[in-house]
Amino acid sequence: MRRYRDRTLAERDERDRAATEFVLRMSAPQTGSVATEVDSLGVAEPGPYRMLCATVAHRDPAAAAGALRELVAQLSDAPTPIATDGDQALALIPDRPDLLDRLRAAHPTVAACDPNATFAVGISTASGLADLPDARIRATHARRAAHTLRSGVTAAEDLATLHELLAGVPEPIRDAYRTRVLGPLLEQDDSHAALRATLIAFLDHNGSWTRTAEALYLHVNTVHYRIERIERLTGRDLSRLDDRIDLRAALMAAGA
Incomplete structure (x- = not known):
């Protein structure tokens, strides 16, 4: 045996x-x-x-x-x-x-x-x-x-989704991508955390200023100010679909 x-x-x-x-x-x-x-x-x-x-x-x-x-x-x-x-x-x-x-x-x-x-x-x-x-x-x-x-x-x-597709990308590449795209937005302080939350809500509501403001309990002018600051920090134009997709992918890569 x-x-x-x-x-x-x-x-x-x-x-x-x-x-x-x-x-x-x-x-x-x-x-x-x-x-x-x-x-x-x-x-x-x-x-x-x-x-x-x-x-x-x-x-x-x-x-x-x-x-x-x-x-x-x-x-x-x-x-x-x-x-x-x-x-x-x-x-x-x-x-x-x-x-x-x-x-x-x-x-x-x-x-x-x-x-x-x-x-x-x-x-x-x-x-x-x-x-x-x-x-x-x-x-x-x-x-x-x-x-x-x-x-x-x-x-x-x-x-079948962008989230699932990105999940298969090697982690070092995901890290490099999110750092390159989000840059200063990844800083861990209250100010940049508020900007990330605004960006997420803005993208979730398809770029609607009004619905983003309602979701975050903010005045519309505050949303405008934050989005303008996000655009300056990232070099992206949130009126462009390509830039929105890039930022959405970077947030997914960051676990947001």
Whole structure:
């Protein structure tokens, strides 16, 4: 029995090693047949496929690989190779009509095994073999969104709003963007906090001076004064839709 278990683990490790090499080669120019590569991983279905990307916050990649392995085991008894790249684990699985529902249903059970860590899973759109590199990008973006939104499982097709789209942008880029766009408005004092609140209300009410004033219990002239000050500090013109969108995105990136 011990030998059987050791052999099974060795076979699993070999599959995972091959999967990791395959995923890393996907980022380089293709020199061979992607279909042949997939066949070598033991994925029998002709496709389309979904790429799954997972992390377990504050844990090492082995934890992500173990959690993802447990998650996909809820779908099939067949072993699924798990690749690791940096702090994330990846799996390539055939698409099926109920795939997203089953993964979402199974996620809480797996996540409960380590309640002190965030188990985030991103899922690509269904892709053919030639689109696997793009599938990996989509899965990674969806995984970051799942982590930021604490949604557990997020599929690429779930990203239907600006807020959800921004959630998948790497945090250092979000930080740089909000700092560049909002600038002095991010200062933590009462004056700048009042300006941020006015900007949020102004955008929420589609640029209506009257409704913004009513929402904040201010005189309309005070709203005008604050908006003019916001425009001077940011260099943006709030009568322009493009500038409103930029400021709205920056506020979302700042958690507002």
